[in-house]
Amino acid sequence: GAGVSQTPSNKVTEKGKYVELRCDPISGHTALYWYRQSLGQGPEFLIYFQGTGAADDSGLPNDRFFAVRPEGSVSTLKIQRTERGDSAMYLCASSPSGAETQYFGPGTRLLVL
Amino acid sequence: SQKIEQNSEALNIQEGKTATLTCNYTNYSPAYLQWYRQDPGRGPVFLLLIRENEKEKRKERLKVTFDTTLKQSLFHITASQPADSATYLCALDMTNSGYALNFGKGTSLLVTP
Numbered sequence: 001g002a003g004v005s006q007t008p009s010n011k012v013t014e015k016g017k018y019v020e021l022r023c024d025p026i027s028g029h030t031a032l033y034w035y036r037q038s039l040g041q042g043p044e045f046l047i048y049f050q051g052t053g054a055a056d057d058s059g060l061p062n063d064r065f066f067a068v069r070p071e072g073s074v075s076t077l078k079i080q081r082t083e084r085g086d087s088a089m090y091l092c093a094s095s096p097s098g099a100e101t102q103y104f105g106p107g108t109r110l111l112v113l
Numbered sequence: 114s115q116k117i118e119q120n121s122e123a124l125n126i127q128e129g130k131t132a133t134l135t136c137n138y139t140n141y142s143p144a145y146l147q148w149y150r151q152d153p154g155r156g157p158v159f160l161l162l163i164r165e166n167e168k169e170k171r172k173e174r175l176k177v178t179f180d181t182t183l184k185q186s187l188f189h190i191t192a193s194q195p196a197d198s199a200t201y202l203c204a205l206d207m208t209n210s211g212y213a214l215n216f217g218k219g220t221s222l223l224v225t226p
Contacts, residue, residue, distance in 0.1 A: 004156070033213055042117075042202050042216030043157065056213060058175050100145055100212050104156030 004105035005100070012111045013082055021077040021108045025094030032075050033102060034067055036093040043091055049075060050097070053082050082112045115140050117217035119203055125223045126193055134188040134220045136203030143205040146179055146186050151200045151219065160201075161188075193224045 005024040015020050025032050030051055045059040047081035057067070064082075064107045069075040079086055089109050093102035118137045126132050136146070145164045146176040149157035163170045163186065170177050176189040190197050200221045204214040 031212065040218065042204075042218045043214075045207060045213045045215065048213045059213075076124075093156070095212065099158045100147070100162055100206065101211070102214065104149075104158070107154075107156050109154075 004094055004103055005063065005091055006090075006105040006108050008108060009106065010109045010111075012113065014113050015082060015084060017112075019079050019082055019084050019110065021079075021090050021110070023075045023077070023092030023105060025073060025075070025092070026103055027073075029094035029103070030097040031095045031099070033093045033095075034075070034077050035093065036039065037089040037091055037107070039088075047075070063087075077088060079110075082110075084112050086110060087112045115205075115207075115215055117141075117205060117215060119201075119217040121218065123128040123221040123223060125205060125225065128194060128224055128226050130193055132190040132193050132197070132222055132224070134201050134222065136186040136188070136217055137185075138184050138205060141184065141205060142181075145206060146177075147204045147214065148175075148177060148186075148188050149202040149204060149216075151202055153200075157202055157216075190222075193222075195224045195226055198222055198224050 007022045032049040034046040037043045045056045052072045064080045067077045089107045091107045093104045116139045132155045147162045148160045151157045161177045172192045178187045200219040202219040203217040207213045
């Protein structure tokens with residue numbers, strides 16, 4: 001079956017612009033996670049959805065970051081007023097309810113100039 | 114604060130040998146620990162999960178140990194192959210965050226023919 005997909009695969013934007021990153025989880029997976037990975041580092045947790053609601057958004061670095069999952073499947077990570085320090089790989093993962101194993105997408109590489 | 118440490122230096126080994134990667138953690142009492150593989154520019158791929166009450170787990174050429182007293186996990190790849198070359202990430206469950214994961218920085222493994 002289809003895995004987790006993320007679009008776009010690459011995004012180049014200018015400082016101060018707004019960006020949206022999309023994640024399509026595996027069908028039927030109720031849990032969805034966003035992570036951010038900088039070069040040479042492990043993925044860093046941002047936010048976790050169970051169904052439509054954000055169960056934990058404690059990893060979002062500041063209020064410029066926001067994520068939604070209105071119908072419990074596709075999720076969008078939104079970044080306002082982008083800064084150069086936001087440049088990173090943004091990873092999405094999904095899992096069935098109650099499962100510890102996560103299935104990651106290929107990521108979106110964001111570059112803020 | 115919770116901290117995960119993995120060998121920061123790359124591990125270079127010859128094909129056919131056993132690769133051993135280390136994951137140490139502090140200020141943690143994880144319910145389980147996972148190992149993921151990550152290839153350049155790709156999302157992590159789940160390999161193995163070991164629970165706190167398990168000492169060892171195997172899957173084909175992979176073996177993971179979990180010592181909750183030492184707060185350490187060892188990840189072994191036996192009869193290593195050049196195709197095993199990748200970065201290997203250790204991940205622990207984040208407390209109070211459902212199943213969100215806290216990742217180490219990863220260890221880069223290079224298997225040469």
